[in-house]
C-alpha cells in the first residue's frame with residue numbers, strides 16, 4: 564500500500580542535513596526575539612505551501628512574492644545570527660576529538676565532562692573575596708584562535724594558583740581575558756569583542772561587555788569576577804546565567820562544556 568513511498572539513501576541524508584540545519588538555527592535563535600520572527604516566517608511558508616496545494620492562486624501568489632522578496636529583508640533582520648552561524652561553521656575545531664563529539668551532542672545522551680570547573684570556580688571565589696577582577700573564557704566548539712592571537716600564548720594546566728597569579732593586580736598578565744581550552748590556559752591578555760547590546764545595564768563596564776560580546780559571537784562561555792563588587796558572573800550566549808550556589812555554578816559549567 565505504501566509502495567509509492569520510495570526512500571533512498573540520499574533522502575535519509577537530506578533529512579539528516581535539514582534536521583541538523585534546523586537544530587543549529589534553533590540553537591542560534593533560542594532565547595532571542597529572533598525566534599519569534601523565525602516562527603512567523605515558518606508559519607507564512609507553511610500557509611503558502613497549503614495555498615499552493617489547494618491551488619488558491621491569488622493568495623499563494625501574494626505569499627510567494629512576499630517570501631521571495633523577503634530574502635534580503637531576512638538577511639538584514641538576521642544579520643547577527645547569520646554572522647554567528649558562519650563563524651560557528653568556519654571556526655569549528657574538527658581536529659579536537661571532544662569538539663567533534665560536541666557536534667554530535669544532540670544525538671547522544673551523555674558523555675563524560677572533563678572541565679576542571681571546581682578549580683576554576685574556586686579560583687574565582689578566592690579572587691571574589693579580595694576583589695580581584697578576572698575574565699575567563701572557556702572555549703567550546705568554536706575555535707578561539709582568532710582571539711588568542713590578540714594576547715600572549717601560554718600552555719599551563721588550569722589550577723587555582725595559575726588563575727589567581729594571572730589576575731593578581733600587580734601581575735603583567737592581569738589585563739584582558741584569559742582563554743581556557745581543554746583545561747589548559749592557552750592565552751592571557753586577550754582582547755575580546757565588545758558587545759554593543761543596548762540591553763546591558765549601565766552599571767556594567769567593559770569587562771562585562773567583553774564577556775557578553777565573545778559569548779554572542781562564539782559559543783564560548785565566560786566567568787567574570789567584578790573588581791568593584793567581587794560578584795562572580797557566568798555568561799553564556801550573550802546573557803547572564805543565574806545560579807544560587809557555587810555547586811550549581813560548577814554543575815552548569817560542566818554541563819555546558821560537555
Ligand SMILES: Nc1ncnc2c1ncn2[C@@H]1O[C@H](COP(=O)(O)OP(=O)(O)OP(=O)(O)O)[C@@H](O)[C@H]1O
Nearest residue numbers: 696738739740754755768769770771773789790791
Ligand atoms: N575588550 C576587552 N577584552 C578583554 N578584557 C577587557 C576588554 N575591555 C576591558 N577589559 C578588561 O576589563 C577591565 C576594565 O573593566 P571595567 O571596570 O571597565 O569593567 P566592569 O565591567 O565595570 O568590571 P568591574 O566590575 O570589574 O569594574 C580592563 O582592565 C580589562 O582588563
